[in-house]
Amino acid sequence: MSQIPAKLQRILDDFSAITDRHERAEYLIEIADRFNSVRVPADISARPHPEENHVQMCESDAYVWAIPKEDGTHQFYFDVLNPQGLSAMALSVVLAETLSGEPNEAVAKVMPDIVFTLFGREVAMGKGQGLMGIVNMVQYAAKSKL
Numbered sequence: 680m681s682q683i684p685a686k687l688q689r690i691l692d693d694f695s696a697i698t699d700r701h702e703r704a705e706y707l708i709e710i711a712d713r714f715n716s717v718r719v720p721a722d723i724s725a726r727p728h729p730e731e732n733h734v735q736m737c738e739s740d741a742y743v744w745a746i747p748k749e750d751g752t753h754q755f756y757f758d759v760l761n762p763q764g765l766s767a768m769a770l771s772v773v774l775a776e777t778l779s780g781e782p783n784e785a786v787a788k789v790m791p792d793i794v795f796t797l798f799g800r801e802v803a804m805g806k807g808q809g810l811m812g813i814v815n816m817v818q819y820a821a822k823s824k825l
Contacts, residue, residue: 683793684785687777691796703799707769714768717775719744719756728758734816737809739764741771745820753786753820754779757813766798770810773797774817786821789814 683691697703723744724732734741740760745753755778757771778786791811795802798810 682788684777684781684789686781687773687789687793690773690777691793694797700799700801707798708765710772711765711768713772713776714757714759717755717757717772719758723756724758726758726760732816734809734812736805737767737812738805739767739809741767741809741813743771743813743816743820745817747824748780750780751824752780752782753824755817755820766802766806766810767813770794770797770813774814778817783821783824787818787825789818791815791818 694703694706697706719728719742723746724742728742732742732744734743738761741764742758742760744756746756748754755775757768757775759767759771761767778789791814793814794807794810798807802810
């Protein structure tokens with residue numbers, strides 16, 4: 680089994696090919712525009728959200744849910760309370776669209792450093808830590824089922 684699920688690998692390959700910062704930003708904004716499709720439904724959680732779903736150190740005040748599916752995988756949902764948190768929203772969309780329904784073994788192997796492939800190496804330390812925290816929570820949910 681490959682280290683990273685194929686859907687996520689395709690996105691990472693797309694971002695690896697982008698060398699222009701402005702082009703990368705435009706692509707991330709396009710992805711963030713789909714955030715409502717991965718926002719946690721009200722029947723799962725309403726504000727104020729439980730602290731156990733809160734991503735520590737995320738400047739955008741992000742939350743992650745891993746809802747078990749009948750096949751043993753997870754459906755991932757997110758919320759980002761900071762309306763300016765486009766990076767957290769874009770990452771949430773990428774993770775939900777590429778990792779929901781994937782085997783826990785594969786999701787558990789997704790390393791937080793994918794943040795640098797998506798956002799570039801020049802991402803600020805605080806922002807990078809918060810974004811990696813989102814990946815860590817998704818990874819932890821998968822690892823907890825192994």
